[in-house]
Amino acid sequence: MRTTVGIIGAGPAGLLLARLLHNAGIDSVVLESRDRGYVEQRQRAGILEQGTVDVLRAAGAGARMDREGLRHDGIELRFARRRHRIDFPALTGGRSVMVYAQTEVCKDLIALQLKEGGPLLFEAEALAVEGADTGSPRVRFRHEGREDVLECAYVVGCDGFWGVARKAVPEELTQVFERTYPFGWLGILADVPPSHDELVYARHDRGFALLSMRSPVVSRLYLQVPEGTDAESWSDEAIWDELERRFETDDDWRLARGPITAKSVTPMRSHVHEPMRHGRLFLAGDAAHIVPPTGAKGLNLAVGDVVTFARALEHRRDTGSDALLDAYSATCLRRVWQAERFSYEMTTLLHRPPGATPFEDRIQLARLERLASARAAEQDLAEGYTGFALE
Numbered sequence: 001m002r003t004t005v006g007i008i009g010a011g012p013a014g015l016l017l018a019r020l021l022h023n024a025g026i027d028s029v030v031l032e033s034r035d036r037g038y039v040e041q042r043q044r045a046g047i048l049e050q051g052t053v054d055v056l057r058a059a060g061a062g063a064r065m066d067r068e069g070l071r072h073d074g075i076e077l078r079f080a081r082r083r084h085r086i087d088f089p090a091l092t093g094g095r096s097v098m099v100y101a102q103t104e105v106c107k108d109l110i111a112l113q114l115k116e117g118g119p120l121l122f123e124a125e126a127l128a129v130e131g132a133d134t135g136s137p138r139v140r141f142r143h144e145g146r147e148d149v150l151e152c153a154y155v156v157g158c159d160g161f162w163g164v165a166r167k168a169v170p171e172e173l174t175q176v177f178e179r180t181y182p183f184g185w186l187g188i189l190a191d192v193p194p195s196h197d198e199l200v201y202a203r204h205d206r207g208f209a210l211l212s213m214r215s216p217v218v219s220r221l222y223l224q225v226p227e228g229t230d231a232e233s234w235s236d237e238a239i240w241d242e243l244e245r246r247f248e249t250d251d252d253w254r255l256a257r258g259p260i261t262a263k264s265v266t267p268m269r270s271h272v273h274e275p276m277r278h279g280r281l282f283l284a285g286d287a288a289h290i291v292p293p294t295g296a297k298g299l300n301l302a303v304g305d306v307v308t309f310a311r312a313l314e315h316r317r318d319t320g321s322d323a324l325l326d327a328y329s330a331t332c333l334r335r336v337w338q339a340e341r342f343s344y345e346m347t348t349l350l351h352r353p354p355g356a357t358p359f360e361d362r363i364q365l366a367r368l369e370r371l372a373s374a375r376a377a378e379q380d381l382a383e384g385y386t387g388f389a390l391e
């Protein structure tokens with residue numbers, strides 16, 4: 001098999017890249033190790049920044065998002081039994097975010113790719129990227145019980161944190177920046193209308209909690225739990241009781257309960273792999289960087305990377321210049337590090353690490369008080385949350 005761009009992974013990064021390239025008249029092949037059902041059901045992100053929404057619309061993949069997505073103009077911070085709303089449009093000159101699940105973004109992009117785009121092979125596992133530093137890189141992969149080779153002009157590793165693409169960058173050329181956190185998120189999906197019409201980020205002495213939603217009838221809620229927690233060790237009742245405690249307020253707000261349909265624990269990690277390019281291999285999305293989910297940045301960063309790559313490749317085709325491809329890693333990393341900073345700050349603002357001292361508790365509360373009383377602090381949060389501009 002031969003193509004211009006070999007894309008490893010059909011998560012949001014790989015699928016959107018295939019769509020952008022198709023729209024630009026550049027051919028690609030997508031290799032995805034899992035089956036279609038798995039990719040379409042994997043519960044993950046749910047918040048799309050304004051810039052991501054604009055990209056999906058421009059790519060012709062925004063119709064269902066515009067019908068079914070929920071535009072959100074703010075979030076609520078909850079601490080010391082009080083509530084404080086951050087008003088995005090007022091603080092950012094009109095920007096907002098969209099609640100539309102990653103599963104739905106993937107379904108829309110898969111349907112478009114299968115109808116109009118180039119080959120998208122499910123259950124096709126990339127085994128290795130070879131010849132990244134030559135003019136003709138190859139992806140060795142296994143599909144339908146046979147090994148095969150995809151010959152490419154460029155390879156883009158969109159294969160997430162556990163993928164193989166990153167391994168093709170020689171260790172001596174790689175720098176990894178990482179932080180793991182001593183807690184994770186126990187996330188549930190529940191068949192119950194959300195108890196608030198915007199996301200609620202709660203800081204509590206017992207730990208962080210987040211109220212979020214997937215639709216007007218499905219809630220998504222999270223609890224900070226110790227690192228290594230087994231989701232099954234929490235009964236449904238214990239989860240609702242704990243959520244109720246952490247969202248408590250002095251007014252008459254109530255948390256509605258409903259049947260829990262999914263339960264899982266996500267570890268929290270910050271991770272950046274530099275550079276994001278080696279020869280003709282480019283890394284995009286979680287393959288190159290991970291953020292803790294508190295800032296809702298992972299999917300949005302993946303979108304930024306593939307837009308940057310697609311533009312750079314179009315520029316090369318139209319002008320013959322490699323300048324934008326050469327700048328790919330540095331261009332993406334500037335935005336990645338702003339998102340890393342933002343996600344780190346949101347995480348340390350709201351989570352209570354094990355063994356936190358009374359001094360650290362007071363500092364955390366003082367940071368929240370500052371957000372509730374100073375427009376400059378609110379503005380900084382609103383700008384970060386609604387998204388950093390693409391260069």
Ligand SMILES: Cc1cc2nc3c(=O)[nH]c(=O)nc-3n(C[C@H](O)[C@H](O)[C@H](O)COP(=O)(O)OP(=O)(O)OC[C@H]3O[C@@H](n4cnc5c(N)ncnc54)[C@H](O)[C@@H]3O)c2cc1C
Nearest residue numbers: 009011012013033044045126159160285286296297298299
């Ligand atoms: C619980 C949770 C909540 C989150 N919440 C948010 C949020 O609110 N907002 C936000 O922006 N982000 C959020 N994120 C992060 C977001 O989900 C990820 O950043 C996003 O999925 C990254 O997309 P990706 O395409 O780079 O990688 P992935 O979605 O991981 O896709 C990689 C794909 O590559 C495939 N693959 C792997 N190895 C191979 C191989 N060898 N061969 C072929 N295919 C391979 C995988 O099967 C997968 O389909 C959340 C993540 C989690 C876990």
